Amino acid sequence: MFDTTRRRLMAGAVGLAAAASFALPAFAQDGKDTVKAAFVYVGPIGDYGWTYAHDQGRKYLEEKLGDKVETSYVENVAEGPDAERVIRQLAQEGNDIIFTTSFGFMNPTIKVAKQFPDVKFEHATGYQTGSDNMGLYNSRFYQGRAVLGTIAGMMSETGKAGYIASFPIPEVVMGINAFTLAARKVNPEFTTQVVWVSSWYDPAKEADAAKALLSQGADVITQHTDSPAPLQAAEEAGAIAFGQAWDMTSFAPNAHMTAIVDQWGPYYVKRVEALLDGTWEADNVWLGMAEGEVEMGPFNDKMPDDVKAAAQKVVDDTKAGNYEIFTGPIKDQAGEERAAEGEVIPDGDLLKMDWYVEGVQN
Structure with a gap:
């Protein structure tokens, strides 16, 4: 793989x-x-x-x-x-x-x-x-995942997100963790259920994964795969979702809250x-964001003003160097401390990340 x-x-x-x-x-x-x-x-x-x-x-x-x-x-x-x-x-x-x-x-x-x-x-x-x-x-990309997690934590009614993931490699793991950490800053009980599809682009698999997650109680769908299929499934179910790598609003005008734009x-x-x-x-x-390589797509008008403000604050603080999602205290799934209070996980450790934070179910 x-x-x-x-x-x-x-x-x-x-x-x-x-x-x-x-x-x-x-x-x-x-x-x-x-x-x-x-x-x-x-x-x-x-x-x-x-x-x-x-x-x-x-x-x-x-x-x-x-x-x-x-x-x-x-x-x-x-x-x-x-x-x-x-x-x-x-x-x-x-x-x-x-x-x-x-x-x-x-x-x-x-x-x-x-x-x-x-x-x-x-x-x-x-x-x-x-x-x-x-x-x-x-x-x-993980900087944008923190924005998505902030929105998810504030807008989810069930406190459950579904995450369609490609392969368990550090970049993808990093994104899952950043999303979950940000959501749990809002709702400490928030959970992220991950489904692995073992593909970067397979619309049928992605759609099936999204539908399965929605049927299990997720009311937020996010993805580290490349087709709009998960968004379309969220649109049909009345859930919220996020685009991957580009603004995908046209595929799900009601569900699409924003997107990471490369x-x-x-x-x-x-x-x-x-x-x-x-x-x-x-x-x-x-x-990343400071250099303009990571941007966020337009915020959906359906997002409440306080959610937009909170998401924009993450963007602004990240650009200014005042926000780093991988700042402790951070614990993994087993409850072991991975970063102490105020400690920032260094880039080298992020680039080999193979563990999941509390709240991730995979």
């Missing part, structure tokens, strides 16, 4: 991604008049989630840089040998920079990057590089501009 997931973060990430930004070795290079940029996607651009968000970033890049950039993409690329073939083909076709946007593309990207030292490679959500022409980038566009512009002016260096960055 873990070898085929797009966003696995291993314990080896601790030394590499424990801070927001790391400079890796640079090398001399000349600027360019135009750049050919290619994107490799794990899902369809019409998933309205993860891949859709990356493709919106690609379009933003074209809009901002005009004829200075030429972009292309390959969607529905399976992780493993097929990814290596696609990445190599894009390098052979003369692309100057290739963005590989799935965790499972990490090893294929490393291999191809070594074979094409004059091409730049950027890999999303990984932790390892093999050459100085390959950089890494990631996003602090804003990759500015990062793509920055990296291509660096290639244009000859300043590109292989970085390892983990950005």
